[in-house]
Amino acid sequence: MELTERKLKILQAIISDYVKTAEPVGSRTLSKKYDLGISPATIRNEMADLEEMGYLTHPHTSAGRVPSDSAYRLYVNALMEKKELSREEKNIIAERLKSNVNEFEKTIEHAATVLSEITNLTSFALTPTQDEDALKFINLLPVDEHTVVMMIVSESGKISNTALNIKVPYTEENLQLLAKTMTYNYKGKSISEVLTNNIIENFETDIAAMSGLAKDVMPNFMKTLEDMLNVNLYMEGLTNIFDIPEYNDLQKAKSFIEMLSQKEDFTKKLIEREDGVIVTIGEENADDIMNDCALITASYHVDGKLVGKIGVIGPTRMKYSEVTSIVEYLTDNLSNTFKLESGGNEEDE
Amino acid sequence: MELTERKLKILQAIISDYVKTAEPVGSRTLSKKYDLGISPATIRNEMADLEEMGYLTHPHTSAGRVPSDSAYRLYVNALMEKKELSREEKNIIAERLKSNVNEFEKTIEHAATVLSEITNLTSFALTPTQDEDALKFINLLPVDEHTVVMMIVSESGKISNTALNIKVPYTEENLQLLAKTMTYNYKGKSISEVLTNNIIENFETDIAAMSGLAKDVMPNFMKTLEDMLNVNLYMEGLTNIFDIPEYNDLQKAKSFIEMLSQKEDFTKKLIEREDGVIVTIGEENADDIMNDCALITASYHVDGKLVGKIGVIGPTRMKYSEVTSIVEYLTDNLSNTFKLESGGNEEDE
DNA sequence: GTTAGCACTCACCAATTTGGAGTGCTAATC
DNA sequence: GATTAGCACTCCAAATTGGTGAGTGCTAAC
Numbered sequence: 001m002e003l004t005e006r007k008l009k010i011l012q013a014i015i016s017d018y019v020k021t022a023e024p025v026g027s028r029t030l031s032k033k034y035d036l037g038i039s040p041a042t043i044r045n046e047m048a049d050l051e052e053m054g055y056l057t058h059p060h061t062s063a064g065r066v067p068s069d070s071a072y073r074l075y076v077n078a079l080m081e082k083k084e085l086s087r088e089e090k091n092i093i094a095e096r097l098k099s100n101v102n103e104f105e106k107t108i109e110h111a112a113t114v115l116s117e118i119t120n121l122t123s124f125a126l127t128p129t130q131d132e133d134a135l136k137f138i139n140l141l142p143v144d145e146h147t148v149v150m151m152i153v154s155e156s157g158k159i160s161n162t163a164l165n166i167k168v169p170y171t172e173e174n175l176q177l178l179a180k181t182m183t184y185n186y187k188g189k190s191i192s193e194v195l196t197n198n199i200i201e202n203f204e205t206d207i208a209a210m211s212g213l214a215k216d217v218m219p220n221f222m223k224t225l226e227d228m229l230n231v232n233l234y235m236e237g238l239t240n241i242f243d244i245p246e247y248n249d250l251q252k253a254k255s256f257i258e259m260l261s262q263k264e265d266f267t268k269k270l271i272e273r274e275d276g277v278i279v280t281i282g283e284e285n286a287d288d289i290m291n292d293c294a295l296i297t298a299s300y301h302v303d304g305k306l307v308g309k310i311g312v313i314g315p316t317r318m319k320y321s322e323v324t325s326i327v328e329y330l331t332d333n334l335s336n337t338f339k340l341e342s343g344g345n346e347e348d349e
Numbered sequence: 350m351e352l353t354e355r356k357l358k359i360l361q362a363i364i365s366d367y368v369k370t371a372e373p374v375g376s377r378t379l380s381k382k383y384d385l386g387i388s389p390a391t392i393r394n395e396m397a398d399l400e401e402m403g404y405l406t407h408p409h410t411s412a413g414r415v416p417s418d419s420a421y422r423l424y425v426n427a428l429m430e431k432k433e434l435s436r437e438e439k440n441i442i443a444e445r446l447k448s449n450v451n452e453f454e455k456t457i458e459h460a461a462t463v464l465s466e467i468t469n470l471t472s473f474a475l476t477p478t479q480d481e482d483a484l485k486f487i488n489l490l491p492v493d494e495h496t497v498v499m500m501i502v503s504e505s506g507k508i509s510n511t512a513l514n515i516k517v518p519y520t521e522e523n524l525q526l527l528a529k530t531m532t533y534n535y536k537g538k539s540i541s542e543v544l545t546n547n548i549i550e551n552f553e554t555d556i557a558a559m560s561g562l563a564k565d566v567m568p569n570f571m572k573t574l575e576d577m578l579n580v581n582l583y584m585e586g587l588t589n590i591f592d593i594p595e596y597n598d599l600q601k602a603k604s605f606i607e608m609l610s611q612k613e614d615f616t617k618k619l620i621e622r623e624d625g626v627i628v629t630i631g632e633e634n635a636d637d638i639m640n641d642c643a644l645i646t647a648s649y650h651v652d653g654k655l656v657g658k659i660g661v662i663g664p665t666r667m668k669y670s671e672v673t674s675i676v677e678y679l680t681d682n683l684s685n686t687f688k689l690e691s692g693g694n695e696e697d698e
Numbered sequence: 699g700t701t702a703g704c705a706c707t708c709a710c711c712a713a714t715t716t717g718g719a720g721t722g723c724t725a726a727t728c
Numbered sequence: 729g730a731t732t733a734g735c736a737c738t739c740c741a742a743a744t745t746g747g748t749g750a751g752t753g754c755t756a757a758c
Contacts, residue, residue: 024750026751026752028750029751039700039701039702041702041703045699045700047752048752048753061707061751061752062708062709062750063708063751064752139490143502149502153492157512159512161510239603239606239607242606250597250602253591253599254588257587257591257606258588373719375719375720376720377720387732388732390722390731391730391732393720393721394731409738410721410722410737410738410739411718411720411721411739411740412721412738412740
């Protein structure tokens with residue numbers, strides 16, 4: 001069956017109405033509210049066709065129609081127009097991102113807050129993954145007899161440190177030597193490379209001469225590198241879902257919040273998503289527990305290299321046009337912020 | 350009116366039954382289930398007395414009785430017996446806390462997880478406040494032309510660092526000198542002392558000679574100190590409340606989760622609480638939004654000085670005996686862990 | 699191809715009924 | 729005087745009922 005111009009028009013009207021009201025849309029309502037120039041009966045016929053084609057569903061015989069996942073997909077792919085943000089919205093975003101310009105993590109967190117406030121959905125933001133970040137140098141600093149601080153600096157400017165408990169006696173020269181050797185060995189290599197290729201094990205044997213000190217240091221070096229790969233997930237507006245009719249059911253609200261409370265799982269899902277603005281609707285989401293949700297994510301860049309993600313999650317009934325525009329604008333802004341702010345203060349995490 | 354032995358017995362039975370079932374307790378049920386040796390009619394008379402005394406309430410004329418806040422308070426103060434944890438429970442706790450023994454924050458987080466799993470309530474854990482922690486030394490390390498890392502080490506072993514963006518040219522000697530001067534000035538002073546007494550402002554004028562460098566460094570020094578005072582709040586089992594009959598109402602569940610989502614507010618409330626095992630029930634909680642909740646907190650110590658908190662929040666109908674025992678056992682364990690582990694690896698945050 | 703008309707369906711709401719658990723009081727009993 | 733049995737009364741909760749309205753699908757007319 002052909003998707004005629006008229007069918008598309010009707011479908012768009014149904015989507016638009018349903019997104020607003022969250023109530024199944026009937027033929028009469030449709031013909032009254034929207035100036036389609038045809039009678040309810042005709043609309044009913046077209047609706048029956050659209051249902052057969054899989055774009056509409058029927059909660060029960062005598063109810064109006066509800067858009068299916070495919071309808072939203074069609075809308076997002078073809079019907080939707082990009083919404084230009086209002087000056088006011090742009091102002092809000094710019095204002096909020098500026099206020100903490102030199103605190104990296106805070107800025108990301110704020111972005112999530114802004115996003116949830118504007119969209120009235122649950123938003124989240126992921127700090128960049130550091131896989132590709134290369135090591136710049138390693139330093140070992142004496143603190144006291146049994147404590148040494150290891151400082152790792154990466155090309156992107158991220159600094160990480162750990163206090164190490166050193167059991168063997170050490171001299172400052174030994175420390176310096178070890179630090180220099182480590183720097184020499186790992187400089188320019190990416191964190192994930194060092195971690196995955198067992199480079200560390202090979203290293204240990206190389207400097208058997210001061211193996212005592214190295215034995216105390218290397219495991220912690222590895223652990224610290226692992227920590228550097230960790231990302232932070234910020235989430236905002238979790239309770240917004242209570243105001244969404246779809247979740248006016250304790251069981252549904254529970255499973256939604258439960259899903260998002262599994263921060264590690266959720267983070268993993270986010271990381272796995274492609275870069276750019278990605279919209280997945282209902283059953284398109286691989287995960288069963290997200291089959292009722294739409295997930296919109298976009299990626300921002302830091303120094304053109306590291307990639308973080310930001311986005312929203314909500315019911316499939318959602319203002320796709322508006323939300324994607326906002327998410328996109330926000331990530332553009334973030335990327336911009338982190339480009340200009342070269343050499344700004346970044347805090348270790 | 351006198352609180353006779355028999356009244357206490359009845360009250361205890363009511364509390365015990367209500368805590369189990371969450372249903373108002375009637376006189377007939379009570380006389381059947383519990384071997385009180387008196388008839389329902391007598392129990393009714395006693396119940397009427399107890400209600401007059403404020404220990405029971407009546408949802409409506411023909412319903413059973415429900416314990417009031419005062420009843421729980423009486424129970425906690427006088428009736429409750431300390432529950433000895435089962436070997437199994439102790440094992441679970443010990444096992445979980447051990448597994449990450451050398452990662453401070455992880456251990457705290459795990460404690461919260463264990464607590465929520467055992468109690469089936471929402472649990473939380475607060476990392477220690479550092480107000481009383483004294484500064485040990487400050488170090489400034491050159492990274493590149495425009496970047497310097499500031500490292501602050503406190504007496505308790507906490508290490509914090511920040512990358513600073515330095516606009517003026519600097520020499521390594523200058524850095525060393527500034528670091529030494531700062532250390533000399535602030536060593537032994539507590540973080541909050543340094544922050545509140547405007548010591549920093551006075552300092553700046555002292556070394557006008559290298560004011561350019563200091564101007565870049567000092568504001569960040571202050572900011573970093575502030576960050577060191579920040580505590581982390583971990584929360585677990587948030588969705589447990591969905592399984593609690595009291596929150597079988599969307600509105601209530603919402604406001605509960607909303608309250609706990611205000612992490613800063615909640616953290617503040619926790620910090621303000623006294624040390625030791627503290628139980629506040631219903632209206633005893635200053636905050637209106639917690640008038641339906643019972644809050645149980647206990648404090649753990651690190652190196653006998655710094656104090657963190659851990660606890661649970663749930664409906665006033667709660668197994669006080671069991672939960673307080675668990676919370677207490679857990680904090681004892683934590684304090685112990687952090688006592689033995691002197692000089693262990695601690696990560697900067 | 700479009701539309702009016704009509705019978706039919708189903709969710710939703712409000713009113714009503716019914717049953718059960720519990721109370722409070724009174725009078726009898728220990 | 730304390731305890732108890734008995735009974736009328738209250739109130740909630742759950743089930744039942746009937747009416748309403750929005751909506752559909754089909755058919756026949758335009």
